[in-house]
Amino acid sequence: MKLILLGAPGAGKGSQGEIISKRLNVPIISTGNIIREAIRNETEVGKKAKAIVEAGKLLDDATVVAIVEERIKADDCKNGFIFDGFPRTIPQAEALDKMGVNIDKVVNIEVTDEEIMERLTNRRVCPKCGIPFHLINRRPKVEGICDACGAELIHRADDSAETVKDRLDAYHAQTEPLIDYYKAQGKLLSTNGSGSDIPVVTQRTLDALGI
Ligand SMILES: [Zn+2]
Structure with a gap:
């Protein structure tokens, strides 16, 4: 199954993705991770991405798309994958369609801005092992x-209030239009992402997907 997890930053795409990934036995492809991986492996696009990131700029759609295209050719994607953080914009979604990748379902994880704000600003992370508290x-x-x-x-x-507000604004402006984009394709499922008990919240998504 080829899935896209949509939702605001902090909506729980990563934590839900981990559970769904185990259930379906397909990898979760998080854009942040694969960009870092491509840079580390010094692939052709990785080198290009490195130059852009080092200049302090955001990666353009074409570079992100190229990195994703490279990643989904790997063997572990044969039976599908779960995208977390991709596509982030309409041009990225259009590029994915042009690649001929047939997405089965797009899950929109719905959480209010207020709840996102409460989640992220109270988050603390271990700088050594990466565990979130x-x-x-x-x-x-x-x-x-x-x-x-x-x-x-x-x-x-x-995770500061100011940055979270900026990230939410960017989400509403650039990513939210994807909801209508995939609704028009008949692929959209919406799931209530509210609450802090990850297995309970994820079960709603699993039920919606029928898996
Ligand atoms: Zn630690």
Whole structure:
């Protein structure tokens, strides 16, 4: 099955994607991860991406599309994949259609801006092992300290109220139009992404997909 997870930053695409990925036995392809991977592996597009990222610019649609196209040729994508964070814009979705990739379903994970704001601004991350904590839903055993490794937790600049607002604005302007785009193709499913119990929230998506 070829799936796209749509939703605002912080809607739970990554955590739901992990569970769905295990259920379907297909990889989750997160744009952020594959861009870093392409840069690390010094592939042709990876080198191009590196130059753009190092210049402090955002990757253009064509470069993102090229990296995705390269990634889905890998063997592990034979039975499908789950996109998390791609496509992010209408031109990226159009490029995907032009590639001839036949997406089965697009899941729109619905969470209000208020809930996203509450989730992200309370998030703290371990800089060493990457484990996310939450001041309300997943408190560390010792305040400010990672349960796993004892490192001091950080509040990422990405999770400050101001940045979250900017990311939500960008989502509404550039990514939300994809909802109508895929609705018109008859591929859209909407699922209620509200709540902090990930298995419970993900079950709604699994039910909607019938898997
Ligand atoms: Zn840690």
